[in-house]
Every structure is written in C-alpha cells, then in structure tokens.
Amino acid sequence: xxxxxxxxxxxxxxxxxxxxxxxxxxxxxxxxxxxxxxxxxxxxxxxxxxxxxxxxxxxxxxxxxxxxxxxxxxxxxxxxx
Amino acid sequence: xxxxxxxxxxxxxxxxxxxxxxxxxxxxxxxxxxxxxxxxxxxxxxxxxxxxxxxxxxxxxxxxxxxxxxxxxxxxxxxxxxxxxxxxxxxxxxxxxxxxxxxxxxxxxxxxxxxxxxxxxxxxxxxxxxxxxxxxxxxxxxxxxxxxxxxxxxxxxxxxxxxxxxxxxxxxxxxxxxxxxxxxxxxxxxxxxxxxxxxxxxxxxxxxxxxxxxxxxxxxxxxxxxxxxxxxxxxxxxxxxxxxxxxxxxxxxxxxxxxxxxxxxxxxxxxxxxxxxxxxxxxxxxxxxxxxxxxxxxxxxxxxxxxxxxxxxxxxxxxxxxxxxxxxxxxxxxxxxxxxxxxxxxxxxxxxxxxxxxxxxxxxxxxxxxxxxxxxxxxxxxxxxxxxxxxxxxxxxxxxxxxxxxxxxxxxxxxxxxxxxxxxxxxxxxxxxxxxxxxxxxxxxxxxxxxxxxxxxxxxxxxxxxxxxxxxxxxxxxxxxxxxxxxxxxxxxxxxxxxxxxxxxxxxxxxxxxxxxxxxxxxxxxxxxxxxxxxxxxxxxxxxxxxxxxxxxxxxxxxxxxxxxxxxxxxxxxxxxxxxxxxxxxxxxxxxxxxxxxxxxxxxxxxxxxxxxxxxxx
Numbered sequence: 179x180x181x182x183x184x185x186x187x188x189x190x191x192x193x194x195x196x197x198x199x200x201x202x203x204x205x206x207x208x209x210x211x212x213x214x215x216x217x218x219x220x221x222x223x224x225x226x227x228x229x230x231x232x233x234x235x236x237x238x239x240x241x242x243x244x245x246x247x248x249x250x251x252x253x254x255x256x257x258x259x
Numbered sequence: 260x261x262x263x264x265x266x267x268x269x270x271x272x273x274x275x276x277x278x279x280x281x282x283x284x285x286x287x288x289x290x291x292x293x294x295x296x297x298x299x300x301x302x303x304x305x306x307x308x309x310x311x312x313x314x315x316x317x318x319x320x321x322x323x324x325x326x327x328x329x330x331x332x333x334x335x336x337x338x339x340x341x342x343x344x345x346x347x348x349x350x351x352x353x354x355x356x357x358x359x360x361x362x363x364x365x366x367x368x369x370x371x372x373x374x375x376x377x378x379x380x381x382x383x384x385x386x387x388x389x390x391x392x393x394x395x396x397x398x399x400x401x402x403x404x405x406x407x408x409x410x411x412x413x414x415x416x417x418x419x420x421x422x423x424x425x426x427x428x429x430x431x432x433x434x435x436x437x438x439x440x441x442x443x444x445x446x447x448x449x450x451x452x453x454x455x456x457x458x459x460x461x462x463x464x465x466x467x468x469x470x471x472x473x474x475x476x477x478x479x480x481x482x483x484x485x486x487x488x489x490x491x492x493x494x495x496x497x498x499x500x501x502x503x504x505x506x507x508x509x510x511x512x513x514x515x516x517x518x519x520x521x522x523x524x525x526x527x528x529x530x531x532x533x534x535x536x537x538x539x540x541x542x543x544x545x546x547x548x549x550x551x552x553x554x555x556x557x558x559x560x561x562x563x564x565x566x567x568x569x570x571x572x573x574x575x576x577x578x579x580x581x582x583x584x585x586x587x588x589x590x591x592x593x594x595x596x597x598x599x600x601x602x603x604x605x606x607x608x609x610x611x612x613x614x615x616x617x618x619x620x621x622x623x624x625x626x627x628x629x630x631x632x633x634x635x636x637x638x639x640x641x642x643x644x645x646x647x648x649x650x651x652x653x654x655x656x657x658x659x660x661x662x663x664x665x666x667x668x669x670x671x672x673x674x675x676x677x678x679x680x681x682x683x684x685x686x687x688x689x690x691x692x693x694x695x696x697x698x699x700x701x702x703x704x705x706x707x708x709x710x711x712x713x714x715x716x717x718x719x720x721x722x723x724x725x726x727x728x729x730x731x732x733x734x735x736x737x738x739x740x741x742x743x744x745x746x747x748x749x750x751x752x753x754x755x756x757x758x759x760x761x762x763x764x765x766x767x768x769x770x771x772x773x774x775x776x777x778x779x780x781x782x783x784x785x786x787x788x789x790x791x792x793x794x795x796x797x798x799x800x801x802x803x804x805x806x807x808x809x810x811x812x813x814x815x816x817x818x819x820x821x822x823x824x825x826x827x828x829x830x831x832x833x834x835x836x837x838x839x840x841x842x843x844x845x846x847x848x849x850x851x852x853x854x855x856x857x858x859x860x861x862x863x864x865x866x867x868x869x870x871x872x873x874x875x876x877x
Contacts, residue, residue, distance in 0.1 A: 195300060219329045222489060226499055227296050238488040 185232070185258070186251040192227045193247065196220055208246040224250075234258055268297045271340075275304040280314035281340065283647035290341035290510075290650075290668055295334060295499035298506070302333025305340055315345035318513060321367040321375040321421075323351035323359055325383040327494045331502050335376075338506035342514040356383065360411040363418055370420040373517060376509055377412065377425040380496035384408070384454060385434065394443045398450040405454045409461060416467040424512050426473035426505065427455040429484045469674070471508035480504055511669035521650060521670040523624060524566060525615055527633035528577035528584060528606075531654040531661070532560060532596060537579055537587055542722070548593030548773050549726040550733055555658035557773070560595040562662045567600060571671050574618045575604040576611050576631070578638075592722055593773065611638050612645035630670045707871035711768045712801050716810040717877035719753040719760040719777070727762055727777040734793040737776075737804065737836045740828040740854065742791040744779050757782050759814070763807050765798050772798055776807055786822035786858075787815045792839075799835070802869035808843055809868035810876065815861050823864075825857040843867055 194201050197215040210216050225241055228234070228250075234257035244250040267288035274281045289301070310317035318339060322328060328350055339346045351359040351367050359365055360377075367375055384404040389397045415421055430451040438444040455474060462470040477484050482500035489495040497505070514520050529536045533556045534546030546553040547560075567573055573596070577584060584606045588598045598604070603621050605614035611633070619626045627648035633639050634654040643651050652664055719727055728746040731738075744752070752758035763776035776794035780787055789811065794804050808825070815823050825840040840857035841847065844865075848858045868874045 198303075218493065222493060222495070223299055223330065230296065238492055 182251070182255060185255050186248065188231055189228060189251045189254060190247060192224055192231065193250075196223050196227065204247055208248065210245060210247070210250070228254055232258055267292070268301065271301055272304050275301065275308050275313065278308065278312040280312070284643040284651070286341050286343065287643075287650050289337065291652075293500070293503060295330075295503050298334045298337040298503060299330060299499070300333075301340065302335070302337035305336050305345065306333070308345065310345045313340075313345055315340055316343055316517060316519065318344040318346045318517060319349070319369075319372045320346040320509075320513075321349045321351070321369075321372050323356060323367060323375060323377050324353050325356045325379045326353060326496050328353065329493065329495060330499055331378070331497075331506070334499065334502045335506045335509060338503070338510045339513060342510040343519050344510075344513055344517065357407075357411060360415060368415065368418065368421045372421060374509075374513060375415070375421050375423045377423050378505065379408070379425070379428055381428055381431050381434070382496065384428065385431075391438055391443070394438065394446055397447060401447075401450050401454055405457045409457060412461060412468060413465060416465050421467065422516065423468045424471065424509060425458065425461070425468065426471040426508065427458055427475075429474050429477060431485065469512050471505070471512065473505055473508065476504045476508060477501060507669070511672045512674075514669070515672040515674050520672050521630045522570075522628040523572045523574055523619075523622065523630065524563065524665075524671070525574040525576045525618065525629055525631045525649075526563065526596075527611075527635070527638065527654065528575065528579060530634040531632060532556060532563075533594075534658060537583060542583075542587035542591050543720075544725065545587075545591070546725075547591065549729050552658050553593070553726070553729075555661060557593060557595070559658070559661040559665070562665060564595055564600070566671060569671075570673075572603075572622065572624075573601045574615075574622075574629075575601040575606060576614050576618070576633070577606045578608055578611070579606050581606040590722075593726075610641055610645070612642045615642060615646060615649060630668075632665060704871060707801060707869075709768075710801070710871075711873070712803070712871060713766045713873045713875060714803055714806040715764045715766075715875040715877060716761055716807060719749065719762050721750070723762045723774065724749050724753065726774050727760065730774070730777050730793050730795065731791070734795060735830075735832045736796050737794040737799065738791070738830075738833050739789070739793070739836055739839065740791045740826050741830050741833070742779070744791065749779070752779055759787075761807065761810065763794070763803065765801070765803055767801075776803060778807055778811065780811060782818065782820070785820060786824050787811065787818075787820045788824040789826060791826075794836075796835070802872050804836075804839060805843060806868050806872045806874050808839075809866060810874065812859070812861065812864060812867050816864075820861055823859045823861055825859075826854050827857065828854045 190201055190204060193199065193204055197213060197220060199213055199215060207213065225236065225238070229236065232254055234254060236253060236257050240253050244253045267285035270285045271281050271289060289297070305313070320335070322332070322335070324331065332348060332350070336346055349366050349372070351365070359367065384401050386397070386400050389400070412423055412425065416423055430448065435444060435448060438447060459470050459472065461468045482504065483498050484501045485496055486498045489498070526532060534552050535544060537545060547556045548554070563573065585598055588594055588596070603618035605618055607614070615626060615629060615631060619629060626646045630650045630652060631639070631642050632652040632654045636655065639651045639653060642649055650668070650670055652668065654661060654664065724746055728744065728749050731743045731745070731749070749760055753760040759780045759782060761778050761780070762774055764774045765772045775798045776792070778792040779790045781790055792804070792807065794807070812823055825845055827837060827840060829837060843859070845857035845859045847855055849856050
C-alpha cells in the first residue's frame, strides 16, 4: 500500500529535477502546463522517471490526463496498487 | 578520498552549472553508470556549458535521425562527456532524412564536423502496411530500402568531407510475430539479417563509414529496445535504456577518432589476475585455471592477452614482494600473463598512484593514457585521488564479470583506417572452428591425427593438487569409481611412495584445454591399482583416457609390477566410462561389492597410447 504523501514527495522531486522549477513554485502553481518548462518531451521524461522510481507502468492516456501535481501523484498511486 | 566517485552526478551537475572543470574521476564513474535519468539530467545541464569551462574537448557532431531526436540529444551529450568530449550538435530535420542526405551543402556535412551520426529505426526500412500472405513483396521492399540507404551514405562520404557513424537496426516484434507461418517468419528474419549485414558492409567498403552493431549490443544488455507507448505517441522508437547503448557506441567511436582512447592497461595482481592473495596462500594456492572461479581468472587473462595482441601495453601494479611475484608468474602452470608480457612493472609496497606515474614516465606516456584495474576500493580511491585522469575499473565482486568490466567501456578502441586493416578477419572461437575442421575428414582417426592432440601426463605437483581435487569433486560422468579424493588426501598420496597421482592436460592445434584429467593409483609390489580416474567430458572422444592408462602401463612396466588393475563402480551417471577397461583389453576378473575389478598382465601387454596422440611426459 503506497503512502500518498511519499508518492507526492517523490513525484515533486522528479518534477523539480526535470522541469528545473523550485518545489515551492510547483506547490504554489500545481497546474503543470502553466509552467513554461513543461513540454511533451519533458513530460515523457517525467513518465519514464516516475515509472522507474515507483516500479509502475502507467496508461499513457491517464498520465496525459493528469493536469496537476496531485492528479499525477494519484495516477501513480493507482498504478502502485 | 575512497568515496570520491560516489556522488558523481551531484559533483558533475554542480560543476557544469558553476562553469568549472568536471572531475575526471566523476566522468569515469559516469561512463560506468547505466542510469538514463542521470545522463538526461547532466546532458541538459551541459547544454549551456562550454568546453573551456568544463575542461572537455570540443566536439562537433551532426545528428540525422529517421525518428524524433528528443531524448537522444541529452543522453548523447552526457555520454560523450563521460569520454572527455563536449559536443555541439547540428541536428537535421527528421522528416526530411533522405532529402537532407542528398543535399551536399547542408550544414550537417561541414568539414569541421567530427562525425555525422546517422541513426535509423525500422520504420525507415519497412512499408507502412504490408501483407502477411505476400512476404516476397515485403522482403523486396526491405531490400530496396537498404540499397537506397547504402547509396545515400556512400554518396555522402564520396563527397569527401564527412565521417559517418551509423548502426544496425533491430527487427520489431510486430513484424516478426505478425507472421503466423514459421517459414515466412524465417524468411523475413533472414531478409532483416541481410539488411543489417548490408549496413555493416558499409564499414568494409568505405573507410569514412563506421557501423556500430546496435542489435548485438542490445541483445547483450538485455534492455527493451522499444516502448510501444512512446513510439505511438511521440515517434520515439527506442527506449532511454536503448539510447544509452547507442550513445555508448557513439562515445567509443568518437573517443577513438579524436585520439582519446587509452593505450596502457595497468593491472593489479591478487584477486584481479587470480583469486586469493599470493602472500597468504602461496603460488600453489591461488585460484587460476580449472573450473569456476579459477576459470574466470583464466578467461580474464586470455582477454588481456588478446588486448595485448592488438597493441595495448600492459603494466603490472601490485603490492607484493617482487621476487615472490616474479617466480609465481614464471612458474605457475596456468598463468598466461608471464612477466615478459608486461612492458612496465611496479611490484612493491609504495602507493600505486606513484607507481603508475613512474611507469608512465618509463613508457614516455601520460597517465591519461592509462586504464587501471584493481579489486581494492582503497587502491582505486588512492589512484583516483592522486591521478584523476587515469580511468579506473573495479575488479571486485564476482570474478565472472572481470572480462565484461574490462571490455565494456571500450577504453582501448581504435579506428582502423586502411582497407587492409578493415578486412582483417574476425577472431573466431576455437571450438566453432574445430567443428568446421572436422567436416573435411573421412574418418575420425584422420581427424584426430590432423588435430595434433598433445596430451601431457605428469605426476601431480603442489600446483596441480587444488585443480585435481576440483576435478574429483565436479566430474560425474567420466568418473570410474566415484571416489572423490579431496585436496588433503590427494596431497598425501602424491607425496607418498606407495601411491601415484597423475594429472593430464590436453592441447590441440586450436588451443589449450588445460588440465582435464586425473588418476589416483595405489602401487603394491605386484600390482598397480587405479583407485579412480576422472576426466572432463569436454575432451571425450580424443583418446585422452586411453593415453592416461597408456602412461600408467608404461610406468607400471618400468617399476616391475606384474598387473595393472582397473576398477569401475557403476553409478546413475557414469555409463559413458563403463567400457573403458574392456576396450583397452583388460579382463573382468571379479567384483568387490558393486565395484568391478579388471586386470591386465603388464608383461607382454601392447602399448596403449593411441597413434593419433602425442604423449608428453614430464
């Protein structure tokens, strides 16, 4: 059973790293596409890192549908179960 | 100091951001990492870095792909950095692959370009749709596409200014498994193998084209080539892990092309070239030769020797007593890397970094042309801290990985630029050749004679005892009585007057099999009795066992014994050896419980050593 907070933390780590956006900014503006650094290639890198870190395989449709940090984290949590 | 390389990614990223030189040891650690996330991250950070600030060599790389370049660029940038290069990329438009190749004035072909990396995926060679019931149409299409690809690349290099690097391409499962008929599938796979052969052939035909065998490298790394989601969503035919493999090939090529390859391999001795510590177990006690783990060290020595044959200079860096090492390297029968193979040698108790530096001076080379391999984390750390420009390879862990760890980085790659060099036939395995060789002979006897089998039989020396005990413990099929004499018993027998322990080694024109057989014999006044005889099944069918008994017969005759007695205890697995005595003319004279006793009168017995074998006695 995945701990929601630790998944969110892990996802934030990856977003911070790939998008090069400080965590505080991501928390203040959680809608991913609002960030200038967000693009489709970055998104795919996030996908592969998230899958590697949590050992999950996501349905790309669900991944693409996640608009915010929390939605992304819950897509990952769903995958962990 | 010892942990200098553990935080390599943090160190490298920080240095790249700060515009300061990247640590050499961190770069070596990066070269040995398989983490795509690390490569992507560093690759992104290095995008705005300069060669001057980072201390890397500026390299110009053109990239032309049949697919979305996307993640290839950062991964390739980090991979080249691991080899000491900072690339600036000129990227062609992927939607115009062929058009770009045919446009002579495209910036991709500028003379200043170090290489044009021409990377393709299966989509280039396959029709959009194809019929499973007409594979001839499919194979015709593939064949035509590869010819056109070959023509385009040949034109590029014929124009004269560009060096091209390309690669073989994996056949996607959708094609292979999309064919339900085995015969059609084989046909398409053959066509695909020919496609890759035709791509590889470019390297033989044009000195300015290099081809990486991506397909083999992928198979060896066992990484998924394709992520179906990424392919459908973003036209990314290769996973990050596959791109890492491709980028490593590109790094190796560019290192060789830009003169960054290494020339010297400096090797530790204990637990690197053999198992165990010479000073503790003595020369006879080190693990080398025989079965695992000794075999792993033998294979490592063989690989090192193969590098030496290709011009790599060997240096010995060992903390040991010099005389002890000299005599062990000279006398140990299984050592392949003899003292004279090392162009420089430092066997003493001083720090290894100083020794490497001294040897570099002796060879008139810089330490940056050295690769250093050692099992000790401490020694590696010491060398890294003092001489960060030395590429350091770990030799600890399971010795089975020694060869892979040595070769995987491709540190010694060179380009062979003359056509003669390029056509040098590849090295092939002795066993495979042995098979082909056998086809040309009318009878097994002719074959055996031409094989030039040399069997060396000798009384066991202290060097042999460990290997003999290992043979006794591991041999199940050609094991006459199942008596497994251990190292202590074997030593006692070999040192006593009323026993003889013999060891048997085999070589033929294709190579040396090493020690493959042993026998334990009790010498009574009137009779010699073979308590057990074991032989590795690797050499079955060459008359080796017969030569061993032949040697015993000669010895028994010389000592005046009247009878040579053989024993056989049947087990579930040793039927292969059940007929030995009767085939050699021994008479089954009785049984002791389940053990058969076979005897041969020594006097008047014909010599048993087969004609096809040259028997050497030591």
